[in-house]
Amino acid sequence: MCSQRSLVSFAVVQHGAAPPGRIVESDAVPHKPERRQVWEVKVRHQHRRDNDYSVLCQAKTLQEPSRAEKLIGVGAEGAGKREERKESEEKAAAHMLGRVEKVAFRNTLRWDPRVGHAFTAGGVAYQVEDGALRVNRSGLYHVYSRVELIFRRCSPTSSFVHTVFVMRTGHPLRPLTLMEAHRAGFCSRAAEQAWTADSYLGSAVRLEERDRVLVNVSHPQHLSHSHDGNFFGLYQI
Template sequence: MSLDQRYPFPQVFLVDEGGSQRQSVSPPNLIPCWSFPPTQEAMRSRGKSRTCMGVSPSLAMVVLMLFLLVFAALGFEAWQILNIQKKLKDVEKVEHEPVTEFGAPLKQIGLYKPESIEEEKKDRCAAHVIGRIEKEPYQKTLRWEPKAGQAFTSGAVAYRIEDGALQVNESGVYQIYSRVELIFGRCLPSSSFEHTVFVRRAGQASPLTLMMAHRSGFCPQQSAHSWTTENYLGGALQLKKFDRVYVNVSHPGYLSHSHYGNFFGLYKI
């Protein structure tokens, strides 16, 4: 077996008790044995030296960066909240400037500040009166209930108790309406009635008819028996200041006792 001459072998000397040196003995033909530490153990020890509590430094650094990002985000949010609170306090301290004619919002059709029903009634020229039962002999010019139930008057409109008129105290175009309900105890084919809305105006002696209806032929062609009929008038008309509007019925004794079947009203457009 040939040996590698690059690796010299140690010289072996034999010493006797007398301390005399003997001749060196030629090295035997031995194969050198080198002892190396186990590879796995070295790697483990090296790995342990690079860890802290079993966590690699790179992973610890990533976790640390995440925590820093979270705290930075929380700090930014807190800063924004403080700024918003400061701005709100500044706004509260600012005094509102008076609205000038040019700075005031313009009123548009359909856009208005909602108001209570009572305030709206007080400002608007309108009236609605309902039928009432007459204790005195019936008159062709009807009398009404101005406050019972849904009846009311508001604005520049007043009800005249003495003659049953609705008086308007502002000139303009008004929507006027009237409904009457009659009960004929013996309704015949020849039965008929008239329903009229008219106005009395200052400076004119005779009344002015505004609307009129003549109803006939509403009874069946059989023997006479009880029958109920009605009529409605309505329209937009021009009225002048202090005009008084009335309702006439040709047969007031046939009016039904229904308060809501007979009514009269107007409102300014």
């Protein structure tokens, strides 16, 4: 006879009552009559002795909600709750690729969230209106950005500034600089010619819930048209 435990050993089956290897269900009465116990039985070992088959089994109880509980939704999560739990268990992360601009060149860059391997996960949202990645969880994040610029008539005085900053609730008009690079002296001293320069920024930073992270470039008109050459992202550590 099975005891009321999650893992139990039970049953001595007389010879002829059940053939070797047959799965036998327990007739144990559940402790709570209003809930139905489903016994999942697995034969682990058997041997024959004195014309008896002694079957050693393990059983695991699986709780299943009653019909009344199912009707009122107890014990069964809705699709919305499952999605919320899945999202909360995902690591907060995002990766944006460069967007080709042909008319308006903004210092605060916009990104393409749908091309290639761009994605958002774990509650991070991309804001189309200002190019920001908004985080919905406070914590430590690795934030990174790369930009690639092509100067058609590069000279020794050519330069640019690459900045990653955050707009924080409570400080709407004051951007907080997270990282910044000043690039200069990358062009040849020879006659003016086309030249490519890049900048990569990456660091671990502490972000707060609802922070908006953005990227600035001082000369956006020189950005290359490469999606993979320009990117921006973050992930929670």
